[in-house]
Amino acid sequence: MMKEAEKEAMRIGVNFRVRELKKEIDELVDKEYRMWFQRSKALWAANGDKNSKFFHCRATQRKRKNSILKIHKADGEWSLDMEQVTEALITYFKELVFKSKFFLDCSILEASNSYSGSYAWHSILKGWDILLKGARWRVGSEESISVWLDAWLPSLEHPRIQSYIVEGFKDIKVKDLIDPETRNWDDNLIQGLFNNQEVNLIKSIPLCPTPIADTLTWPFNALGSYTVKSGCKFLAKDELHNQSPTHSNQNNDLWKLIWGLEVLNKIKNFVWRSSKDAIPVRKNLKKRKILNDDKCKQCGQDEESVLHAIWECSKLSPIWDAIPEFACHQSRSFADIKDLLLYVSNAGSKVDLLAVIMWNIWYHRNQLRLNKDNPISQVIQTSQQCLLEYQKENRVQRTQMDTPAPTRVAWHPLPDGCVKINFNGPTFKDINKAGLGIIIRDGFGQVLTSLSKQIQLPYSLDG
Template sequence: MGFCDLRTFNLAMLAKQGWRLMQQKDSLLYKCFSTRYFPRSHFLDAVESPNCSFVWRSIMAAIPILKAGCCWRVGDGTSIKILTDKWIPKHPTNKVLFSAGVDVGEWLVADLIEPDSHCWKHDLIMNTFHREDAKAICRIPLSRRRVDDSIIWLHNKNGRYSVKSGYYVARQVLRSENWAECSKGNDEQQVWKALWKMNVPNKIKIFGWRACQGILPTRLNLAKRKIIAETFCPICLQSPENEMHVIWECPVAQDVWAGSRIKLQKCPLGQPDMVQLFLYLLHRLEPEDMALFLVQAWMLWSQRNSVLHGGKLKEPGWLNKRDVEWLEEFAQVQDQLDVLQPRATVGNVWRPPAHPFFKMNFDAAIFNDSGRSGFGAVIRNELGEVMAALSAIGPSVSSSDEAETLACRKAMEFAVDAGFNELIIEGDSINVIKALSSSSPDLSVVGNVVADIKCLISGLRRVSFSWVNRDCNRVAHALAKFANSLEEDLYWMEDAPPVALDALFLDSISMNI
């Protein structure tokens, strides 16, 4: 299952119950707990009381995990304290970092939002907070409607807690509480990152991971499980057989390493385990040599298994030659598989909608140089004729998914204002299309924007969503890129945008394929 620490796993499971309490406030369990343990505060602010039940004490043990991984998603801002709560996603600590220019100790986030237009009070924020904090606040997307503040989980894109993500947060929390274990944890992280990036087959990566974890079926490990009684190496019969012995310390392995192309002759034998050996070699070998080391280690293990089942030992020179040839063969196969896919296929061209539908394509572009984004949308009929189009300026965003979601909302507002009631909506962001097609509430950072789009859609007669690749979305993309040169939004009604004529021409050609 991938869970190495049972205590941490149990805490992650308990945190799941705490997450359910926060999300299911109508449940009987939440009402009982809230009445007794936190009648006038939020669940995350609750504490363990002297006479509390065993269940509540267990849930409180997982509260640090939820506090570390949860964050407020701004709705109307009436439940969020500016200075003490975590409410700024993708910002260090998710809180205000620098002291404000005025006393905001009792302020709520609602004090920073225009109540009528549901947008940030930009001038107030820029004059009150440090520039970095102000920019991060203004990047938070707000709903067009009045919605409640909610708690989201930062370590999943969908904003929902999972035991897997909670497990890793719990490990970080426990590691920060026990600094003595930090060094080993950091060493392991370096090893895992280097291991999974190696240009070797996945089965060899998994072999390296199992060797570093100490879970290969060596004689010592099998004896610990009472499967066999003999623990000595079946090849040299001199020492107990563990991972380090098979791969590094056995005389047979030493003969192979002595003749290897890798410069390992001066490497010491006193490494305590495979993680430390791997880390030692990482600091001294090039990535290509590390890949060769891992392949040779796998061959030594394979030879050990072969001898154990009646095979014969290979010459060290043959093994050293074979590992180089094996890596070269793997590289050649990878090059052969890396073939460009043909672009001119029927599925890669724009198609007009069937009557009486109109098709709306939307797209977004991010302009890092100017610190803003751009939105583009075009609505066409069954003949491919442009009925409406827009190129609009967007705010600074923190991710492409956020930009695409905001672009879709802008496009939907434009389509509703223009009077279109039967739409096929196409975009090239699979995450946005999935979110809009889902019937469950979206708890992500942009979930309120997704809810705005669904609210707009509910007023249409018929609507459907479809994901397309970039080639089918070139007109909207051209309009989104053009927004970087604008000072105000541009709209076209029953007229082809001049900036997208080339893209429209290519789409018209594809209609006849």
């Protein structure tokens, strides 16, 4: 039952049933242990002290019971050879350890121990989710891998078959894709069922000539076993993969939209934080265990999420419904603030006004929280005025900035009969000297005469 539950969990990515079964097993193991413990005590109390023969008989029996003289091997045969027994035992425990890497057995032991064990158990359950995402089936010859549901392709991005299920082939197993005689992939069948990329991936899976078991492996380290380090690397890669181009493009658009708004920086900042779900609405405070109740105090109906506090709350209808540009308030529902902003922007409506009203609504909400009087009817007027003033001020500044700087005076030929005299007199205090330079040019720029002379720095300049 446990094996089936684990397989199902691998498929659907939910391990609730597995957890339930583990808890049950855990309790049974505990009960059994206590039962045997009590029984041994009772027997000892009843018979142990009375006669030593009983004690010795029990000990011999127990030794006989605990000694392993033969073993039932994986291939179904019994073995009496001690070497084979040892080998079978080692293999068995290796598999057990492998399983423990998938948090099956060791976690139960830890869970039953103590509080710290229980903490470890919870941590392991978190690790389990990563395993469900990352573990892959290594194709053997059993019937355990489902073609359409399990992760068995040697690809990190698409470990499951993406092609549509072909009618009549819904329940086939990976084993059915292998020619039983040649132990090679059945080319015709594969090409008929999957797309070219998948066909190539499948053909790249080596098949063992002798039957072996289908095994779950962790493909992110060389040994195929899970380690915390490889788990972390896998998560990082997975996150990067999930940041699809569409998603990051949307973020870029949003970033540009918000920081390009013609509103005060504090408003841009607020809108950005709202779009990132990073303002202290009751839902977020409950998540951080600061509040127990996340219900909106204004309408008393829904949980106070960011979108609710700023847009959806029924108490805000007099604001949003009064502005024709935001008719979408009644006609559409949005997933979050980001969704709302992008929609309003794409519809060509006034995102600036939206942003200022959002800020004023939040301000209004906070004032009410502090029991300060702040009539909601003033929100629109205050916002429009605030926006107008800012944009007016901004335009004045921009006009000033846009006024071209005075252009440099160009040289023009001098009127006839005039000359131009340039002179300079630098001082060099370190050598106590000064220079004199004079140049006289005519109307065409031709030098008529020039003078350059080094003189002793006049004393008057020393002071």
